[in-house]
Amino acid sequence: MHWYDEYCSQPGQGAYSPHAPVRALAARTQPLPLRTQMRLAHDPIPAVRQALAAHDPLPAPVIDELSWDRNPRVLATLAEHHALTGEQHTRLLQCLDPAVCRVLGRTDMAAVLEQYTAGWQPDRPGKHWGRP
Known part of the structure; x- marks a missing residue:
């Protein structure tokens, strides 16, 4: 499962951290799929949108x-x-x-x-x- 799909499907779990997607964005080297980029652009956490913009200009x-x-x-x-x-x-x-x-x-x-x-x-x- 892609990290963002997991992030979306399990927000209530104890392991959930709003900063996990930011860390994952910063650590990866390959561009995100367009579908994932569009979902991230709508993310309610500003840091996620900022990380996306910094690492993957749409x-x-x-x-x-x-x-x-x-x-x-x-x-x-x-x-x-x-x-x-x-x-x-x-x-x-x-x-x-x-x-x-x-x-x-x-x-x-x-x-x-x-x-x-x-x-x-x-x-x-x-x-x-x-x-x-």
């Missing part, structure tokens, strides 16, 4: 797909650990409210995500959801 197609994620935390992780430029930046802007896009244009990603997160309203599904 391939452009994976970043591109994750940029459609509905969770602002995932988008913030992408922006923080991966330089989103060009087409990926444009597509992320397209996920935002059109009024925000008009104001922000192609400004820096931190401002984009700040506006996006501030406007995200979980009690109003669909506010920022969906592809253009």
